[in-house]
Amino acid sequence: MNLGKPENLKLSATVNSFRILETIARLGPGTTAKDITDTLSMPPTTAYRLLNALVGDEFLVRTPDLRGFTLGHAVTGFISAGALPSIPTAARNLLEEFRGQTRFAVHLVTFQMSSIKIADSDPDHPPRSEAEMMRYLHASAAGKLFLSTRENPTAALPENLLKKLTPKTITDVKSLQSDLEQINKRDYAIQLDELEEGRCCLAVPIATPGSPPGGALCLGGTSERLDAIRAHLTSAQQAAARLAPLLF
The missing domain is CATH 3.30.450.40 (GAF domain)
Known part of the structure; x- marks a missing residue:
């Protein structure tokens, strides 16, 4: 797979976003960016970019202390729709x-x-x-x-x-x-x-x-x-x- 192609870059970002959501669902509220990078062996720049995008789209929300993340209402909507x-x-x-x-x-x-x-x-x-x-x-x-x-x-x-x-x-x-x-x-x-x-x-x-x-x-x-x-x-x-x- 040539990850240099725009469509492949989009695919990689999508897959990594799902991996982040899965990790936070497993580790629970308060999962930090470091938890993500350590668990997924993901470069910090990639993790921060995707985390910010997921927060912006309300798939994630920051915890009150701003140190970690938890699943947002966009994800719970998927869960309720599928259940x-x-x-x-x-x-x-x-x-x-x-x-x-x-x-x-x-x-x-x-x-x-x-x-x-x-x-x-x-x-x-x-x-x-x-x-x-x-x-x-x-x-x-x-x-x-x-x-x-x-x-x-x-x-x-x-x-x-x-x-x-x-x-x-x-x-x-x-x-x-x-x-x-x-x-x-x-x-x-x-x-x-x-x-x-x-x-x-x-x-x-x-x-x-x-x-x-x-x-x-x-x-x-x-x-x-x-x-x-x-x-x-x-x-x-x-x-x-x-x-x-x-x-x-």
Whole structure:
């Protein structure tokens, strides 16, 4: 590898920055620049330059005595975004009870600041398009339900683009906005062949009274079973109402 090339210098700085963050996470608050240079055998000039940059970007903060460093809120944001939400036992039991009442897949989805996450997937019917569901919010029932709660829905979409995943995926902003308005009126969302051909999903909001939804209870299956899935709407809404105080 030729480290003299600009792209390689950037790669080296990125790798060393992650090594510094890992070291401070392991050594704990108050880790000093000398601790970094000794642990990583890193030149002091490199360590100081990267430490200052990490502080400037709020990945690190200085300790009150200004002698050491600790992890900043930018790092804790990554950790919380990547961690699976904790599901109380009572909520898990309720989910299992509801799953026993339907032959369809039942998933618990939680809403993050700008995304959604499957917090508890049906072990008997694992989601087939989990990555696409979380990335392309405009194409899934849970994603559209999440977008319908946002003041500026398109701001939560990747680069404000509506990617076409199937022939039925909504790719027009006005059409999506119209769909989101209907979701708000009826208080549930449906996708039919939009995320994956031959698959459909119903998503009902999970919310405590007076608060915006913190997640969704989703029922999924094959597209020809949509009417059968719709027949579970009332029971799904009742289950969501029971889940809300256990989760949020």
